[in-house]
Amino acid sequence: MTKTAPAMHVAVSRARRVNKAGVEVEYRSVLLRTSFREDGKVKHETLANLSALPDTAVETLRASLAGKTMVEAGTALKIMRSLPHGHVDAVYAMARGLGFEAMLGPACRERDIVMALLAARICAPSSKLATLSFFADTTLGQDLGPVSTDDLYRAMDWLGNRQTTIEKALARAYLRPEVNPDKLALFDLSSSWVTGTHNPLAAFGYSRDKKRGVEQIEYGMLANRAGVPIAVRVFPGNTADPTAFIAIAAEIQDLAGVQDMVMVGDRGMITSARIEALKDTTLGWVSALRNTAIQELAADQGPLQMSLFDQQNLAEISHPDYPGERLIACYNPPLARMRKHKRAELLDATEERLKTIQKAVTAGRLKDAGKTGLRVGKTLGKNNMAKHFTLTITNTSFTWVRDPDSIATEAELDGIYVIRTNVTEDSMDAAEAVRVYKSLANVEKIFKSLKSRDLHIRPIYHHTEERTRSHVFLCMLAGHLTWHLRDALKPLTFTDEDRPIPEEPVAAVNRSTAAARKASTQQLADGMPAYTYQGLLRHLATRTRNTMSMAGTTGTFELLATPTPTQYQALDLIRDHTKNNRK
Structure with a gap:
C-alpha cells in the first residue's frame, strides 16, 4: 500500500545514562523526521540528526516547520505606543459589573463621555479642561476618539437632566426594605468654595472647609447606613443646615419608594424646630442633643447623673421636655x-x-x-x-x-452625649440607636473622599447653576463607585477587614490584629505588598495597553501587558464584589 504525503517534524528525546566514569549524564537526541501512515500504522523516517545544533536553532526550525513566519529578532515587533489602562479598566469593570453604566441611561455618545469623566474623576481628579489631557494620555482617548470641551459640557447637561431618574434607581436599589431592613437613610451637609463671580449659587456662609473670604455652595448628601452615596442636593452657600434637611427629607420617601424611613442627622441638622416639622410626616429620625440641652438634663438632680454609668456605659432616660421621644445617655471614658x-x-x-x-x-x-x-x-x-x-x-x-x-x-459632662429619637424600642433598641447615630461617620467619609482624599470636588470652576449641580452630581456618582472600589479592594489595602459586627455601641472600636500587622509590616498575610487605595490605583495604572506593529506589515494591533499578581487579584476581587452586590 502506498504512503501518504510525508510531514516533517523535529523530535527531541532525552535520556539519562551512566558513563564509563560512573557519572550520570543526560543525553539529548534531536532528529528531523517525516511521519507517514503505511498499512494503517504511523511510521517515522529519520532525515537528519540535529543533535549538534543549539536549542535556539532547533526551536527556530521547529516553528518554521509548524508554518510560522520567522523574522529577525529585534525587528519583528515594535511598540508604537503604551498607554496606562489598568486603573481605567478597574473603574469600568466595577461600573459594568454593578449595572451602573446601564443605570445612567441608554447607550449614546453622552453616556460614553460621562463614564469617561467618572473614570477620570476617580483616577486623576482635575478640572474638565485638564481631564481632556488625561483622556489623551490613557486608553480613554483611544476608545472615545476626539473629544472637545463642548462634548464634555453636552455630556454634563445630559447627566444633569437625568439626575432624578438615576437617584430614584439608586434609592430603590439601596434603600428598599429588602436590602435596607432598618429603613435607615443618612443625611449630612457640607460646603465647597467656588471660583469666579458669576455663579448664582455662590454666597458667603459658614464654611465647613474653614476657607475664609470666598463664596461657596452647600450640598446635602443622602446615603445608606454603610455610607454608599445615593443622592445629592445643591443649595446656595448661605443656606442653613435645617432648611437643607427639610428640603431633602421631603423627597426621600418618593426617591426610595417606601412609606416609612428613619432619617439620621447630626444635632445641628435635626433641631427641635425641624422635629416639629417632621411630625407632619411618617419619617422617623435619630439625632443627638446639643451640649446646652445636656447640661439642662444634668442640672438640679435631673435625670442625667453620673451614677447611671456605674454598671454600664449607656442608659435610657426620659424628660417631660421631650414628649414622645427616647433619650439614650452614653458615657465614653x-x-x-x-x-x-x-x-x-x-x-x-x-x-x-x-x-x-x-x-x-x-x-x-x-x-x-x-x-x-x-x-x-x-x-x-x-x-x-x-x-x-x-x-x-x-x-x-x-x-x-x-x-x-x-x-x-x-x-462633669466630659465623655457624655445623649442620643434622641422617636423610633420605638420595638424597632430599635438603645444600643442600636447609638450605633445608628454613629454611622453618620460614614457620611463624613464620603465628604472626605469627595473633597481631598479621592475626588477633589473643590474648587468649583463652573459659572452656571445647572453645570454646578451637574458637577456635584458627577462627583457624587464617582463617590458611589469609589465606595465600591474601596470595599472590593480592601483585602489588598491597609483597610481593617475584621471590625466587629455589631460594633460595641459606645466605646471606640480598636484596630484588629490583622490590620495592625499589615500596617507595621507593609505586607499582606501572604507576603504580597499592602497598598493604600490611591497607591493601588497607581499600581493598576502600570498595566498598559500597547499599540504594536510587525516588521514587513503596515497594520497595527493592541496588546495588553500581562497583569502582575496584585493586578490579577484586584480584577478577581472586583468580579467577586460585583457578583455579590449587583442590584
Whole structure:
C-alpha cells in the first residue's frame, strides 16, 4: 500500500545514562523526521540528526516547520505606543459589573463621555479642561476618539437632566426594605468654595472647609447606613443646615419608594424646630442633643447623673421636655479623658494670647476699652473659651481669671452625649440607636473622599447653576463607585477587614490584629505588598495597553501587558464584589 504525503517534524528525546566514569549524564537526541501512515500504522523516517545544533536553532526550525513566519529578532515587533489602562479598566469593570453604566441611561455618545469623566474623576481628579489631557494620555482617548470641551459640557447637561431618574434607581436599589431592613437613610451637609463671580449659587456662609473670604455652595448628601452615596442636593452657600434637611427629607420617601424611613442627622441638622416639622410626616429620625440641652438634663438632680454609668456605659432616660421621644445617655471614658486634655490645652493657649493683649494695654499701645474688648472677644471666641474666663477691662488695664465653676460644670459632662429619637424600642433598641447615630461617620467619609482624599470636588470652576449641580452630581456618582472600589479592594489595602459586627455601641472600636500587622509590616498575610487605595490605583495604572506593529506589515494591533499578581487579584476581587452586590 502506498504512503501518504510525508510531514516533517523535529523530535527531541532525552535520556539519562551512566558513563564509563560512573557519572550520570543526560543525553539529548534531536532528529528531523517525516511521519507517514503505511498499512494503517504511523511510521517515522529519520532525515537528519540535529543533535549538534543549539536549542535556539532547533526551536527556530521547529516553528518554521509548524508554518510560522520567522523574522529577525529585534525587528519583528515594535511598540508604537503604551498607554496606562489598568486603573481605567478597574473603574469600568466595577461600573459594568454593578449595572451602573446601564443605570445612567441608554447607550449614546453622552453616556460614553460621562463614564469617561467618572473614570477620570476617580483616577486623576482635575478640572474638565485638564481631564481632556488625561483622556489623551490613557486608553480613554483611544476608545472615545476626539473629544472637545463642548462634548464634555453636552455630556454634563445630559447627566444633569437625568439626575432624578438615576437617584430614584439608586434609592430603590439601596434603600428598599429588602436590602435596607432598618429603613435607615443618612443625611449630612457640607460646603465647597467656588471660583469666579458669576455663579448664582455662590454666597458667603459658614464654611465647613474653614476657607475664609470666598463664596461657596452647600450640598446635602443622602446615603445608606454603610455610607454608599445615593443622592445629592445643591443649595446656595448661605443656606442653613435645617432648611437643607427639610428640603431633602421631603423627597426621600418618593426617591426610595417606601412609606416609612428613619432619617439620621447630626444635632445641628435635626433641631427641635425641624422635629416639629417632621411630625407632619411618617419619617422617623435619630439625632443627638446639643451640649446646652445636656447640661439642662444634668442640672438640679435631673435625670442625667453620673451614677447611671456605674454598671454600664449607656442608659435610657426620659424628660417631660421631650414628649414622645427616647433619650439614650452614653458615657465614653476615653472621650472624657480626651476632652479634659483638650480643654486644658485650649485654656493655656487662650491665656497666652490674652497675655499678648495685656502687654499691649500695659505698654499703652492699646488704650481704648472698647478696642481692647473687641480683641479679647475675638480671642476668646476662637475656641469658644469666653465662658471659662471672668474679665476686667478699662482704658488702661486688662486682667482676667479663670472661672472654676464654669470649668467644673463642663468637666462633669466630659465623655457624655445623649442620643434622641422617636423610633420605638420595638424597632430599635438603645444600643442600636447609638450605633445608628454613629454611622453618620460614614457620611463624613464620603465628604472626605469627595473633597481631598479621592475626588477633589473643590474648587468649583463652573459659572452656571445647572453645570454646578451637574458637577456635584458627577462627583457624587464617582463617590458611589469609589465606595465600591474601596470595599472590593480592601483585602489588598491597609483597610481593617475584621471590625466587629455589631460594633460595641459606645466605646471606640480598636484596630484588629490583622490590620495592625499589615500596617507595621507593609505586607499582606501572604507576603504580597499592602497598598493604600490611591497607591493601588497607581499600581493598576502600570498595566498598559500597547499599540504594536510587525516588521514587513503596515497594520497595527493592541496588546495588553500581562497583569502582575496584585493586578490579577484586584480584577478577581472586583468580579467577586460585583457578583455579590449587583442590584
